[in-house]
Amino acid sequence: MKKVLVASAIAAVMGGTSIAQAESTLTGSLRYGINANDDSVTLQNYGSRIKYDGSNDAGVFGKLELRLADSRNGTVVNRHYSVGMGGDWGKVSLGVQDAAFDMVGDRNLSWWNGGFGLPGTAEANGGIRFDKSMGNVSLAISAFMNGTTTDDVDVADVALLYAADALTVGAAVQSNVGGDGSKTALHAGYKFDGGQVRATIGNTEAEFNGAAGDTAGLNLQAAFGNVYGWYGQTEVDGSNQTATHIGLGYTQSLSDRALIWYELFSSDPDDGSDAVTSLNAALKFDF
Secondary structure, eight states: OHHHHHHHHHHHHHOSOOOOOEEEEEEEEEEEEEEEESSOEEEEEOOOEEEEEEEETTSEEEEEEEEOOSSTTOOOEEEEEEEEEEETTEEEEEEEEOOTTHHHHOOOSSSSSOOTTOOOOOOEEEEEEEEEEETTEEEEEEEEOOSSSSSSOSEEEEEEEEEETTEEEEEEEEEETTSSOEEEEEEEEEEETTEEEEEEEEEEOHHHHTOSSOEEEEEEEEEETTEEEEEEEEEETTSOOEEEEEEEEEEEEOSSSEEEEEEEEEEEOSSSSOOEEEEEEEEEEEO
16 A cells, blocks of 8 residues: 555656656766875776756756776666656655765765765665755655565655855754664754865664664864865774774866865774775866
């Protein structure tokens, strides 16, 4: 019955579309550079991608993002593809896409290594998401029905984000419907002349992902001009360990479509092993 109701709701939203003029854009970002750490120096791909966005006058839209492989003849990853409809009431999208939780739990200033400590989520199959902007407030609700459990809905979440002038405040919660437990995130940010600061805290209950204990995360970020930095930590109940991650980055603009980013960071798992220091330097070209 629940599957029938969900299908009926989707059909009601998607139905009645007339033929309309379509617009589309094809863009991409090539990102390649060096990674040097205590043990090795390598050249690697830093998330190079191709993106397609399309829409028409009837409010129907589609999005496709392919992540390019790290090696010749490697597998191209379907990172995001979705279709949907929108209007004054908001928009609904279906497909492989970001969870609503990420509107709050995945807000990073860094290019590559600054998200440490946050209970973010990856794109997932079978997702339906609703988005609505109400002045300074953005609402997102999503559910993922990917068939990994016997429940119709495996994961569901909701997020609210307030952004006005210099201040940003947000909260999100995600529930493991197919099992037990939940995870939460709270975010606050403030912009000032020449820079900004951000703070995000999160908690993931052990039942959510079968961990040894509840996981608490903290991520602090700051940017001043082209320089940015972050500090993140993660602590699991009962482990007596607090993993930390600290970094400093710089963005060098070469043109309106090209830049180089540099990130120097150190990760300490606090498990008796040595901390690892690494350097990323990557050239990014957009088209």
